Amino acid sequence: MADEKKKGYPKIPMNNWFLLRDKFKQRTPEKVTPSYLASALNMGERSASANIIPPLRVFGLIDDSGKPTDLAYEWRDDNKYPAVCKIILEEAYPRELLDLFSDPDAHLKDIAAWFARDAKVGESAARAYSATYMMLLEADLARAKEKAAQSKPGSGPVKSTKTSMNSSSVVSKPTKSVPSTKIQDLVEETSVNDRREKRSFSPKLHVDIQIHISPDSSPEQIDKIFESMAKHLPLMG
Structure with missing residues (x-):
C-alpha cells in the first residue's frame, strides 16, 4: 500500500x-x-x-x-x-x-x-x-x-484540403454588373440550343462559370462576349 x-x-x-x-x-x-x-x-x-x-x-x-x-x-x-x-x-x-x-x-x-x-x-x-x-x-x-x-504527434485525423481553380485571369479592377436583359437573352438562347441538341447520356455534368468583365469594356465588347458564350455553351453540356 x-x-x-x-x-x-x-x-x-x-x-x-x-x-x-x-x-x-x-x-x-x-x-x-x-x-x-x-x-x-x-x-x-x-x-x-x-x-x-x-x-x-x-x-x-x-x-x-x-x-x-x-x-x-x-x-x-x-x-x-x-x-x-x-x-x-x-x-x-x-x-x-x-x-x-x-x-x-x-x-x-x-x-x-x-x-x-x-x-x-x-x-x-x-x-x-x-x-x-x-x-x-x-x-x-x-x-x-x-x-x-x-496521442502520438501527427496521428490525428487527416484533414482534407480543398483546391479551387478559376479558369479566368485575375482582374484587379472591380467588375461591372451584367444587364439582366442580356442574361435573360443568354438563358433563352441556351435553352433553345439545348432542346435542339439534347443528348441522351447520363450522368449530367454541371458547370459553374464566372465572368469577370473590366469596367473599361465597351458595350460592343460585352455583346461579343455573350454572343460567344451563347454559341459555345451547348458544347460544354
Missing part, C-alpha cells in the same frame, strides 16, 4: 508504458538503467531517471537496484496483463481511491479532482496521476494501445 502521508503518486505516459512493455517482451533487460531507458524510449537519461524509474519501482516492476522483478515478467504476458494491473493498483494506491473509482467507465475528471484534493497539486499533475490510474484500471491492451497511438 502506498504511503498515504506522502502526497505524491506515480505517473507515466501511456506511450512509454507500452513501448517499454514491448521492449520487455522482446528481451527483458538484466537491469533497467537510465541509459537503457534513454535508448529504449528515445529520451534523455536525466528525464528517464526522474520520470520513468520511480513509477516502475512504485509499481513493483523493478527493485531498488533496477533489476526486473517476477511481476515484470508476468507484465509482459498478454493473458496476465489485467491481473498484473490489478496487483499494481492494490499495491500502489490507497483504498479510498480504489473504493471510489473501481469501474473502468469512471469519469477521468472525477478521478483527477480526487488527486488534486488528496495530493494538493494543480490540474496538470492531477491529470497525469489520473491518466496513469485509469490506464491501469482499464487494463485493456487493445483499447489502451489505440489511445496511445492517437
Whole structure:
C-alpha cells in the first residue's frame, strides 16, 4: 500500500508504458538503467531517471537496484496483463481511491479532482496521476494501445484540403454588373440550343462559370462576349 502521508503518486505516459512493455517482451533487460531507458524510449537519461524509474519501482516492476522483478515478467504476458494491473493498483494506491473509482467507465475528471484534493497539486499533475490510474484500471491492451497511438504527434485525423481553380485571369479592377436583359437573352438562347441538341447520356455534368468583365469594356465588347458564350455553351453540356 502506498504511503498515504506522502502526497505524491506515480505517473507515466501511456506511450512509454507500452513501448517499454514491448521492449520487455522482446528481451527483458538484466537491469533497467537510465541509459537503457534513454535508448529504449528515445529520451534523455536525466528525464528517464526522474520520470520513468520511480513509477516502475512504485509499481513493483523493478527493485531498488533496477533489476526486473517476477511481476515484470508476468507484465509482459498478454493473458496476465489485467491481473498484473490489478496487483499494481492494490499495491500502489490507497483504498479510498480504489473504493471510489473501481469501474473502468469512471469519469477521468472525477478521478483527477480526487488527486488534486488528496495530493494538493494543480490540474496538470492531477491529470497525469489520473491518466496513469485509469490506464491501469482499464487494463485493456487493445483499447489502451489505440489511445496511445492517437496521442502520438501527427496521428490525428487527416484533414482534407480543398483546391479551387478559376479558369479566368485575375482582374484587379472591380467588375461591372451584367444587364439582366442580356442574361435573360443568354438563358433563352441556351435553352433553345439545348432542346435542339439534347443528348441522351447520363450522368449530367454541371458547370459553374464566372465572368469577370473590366469596367473599361465597351458595350460592343460585352455583346461579343455573350454572343460567344451563347454559341459555345451547348458544347460544354
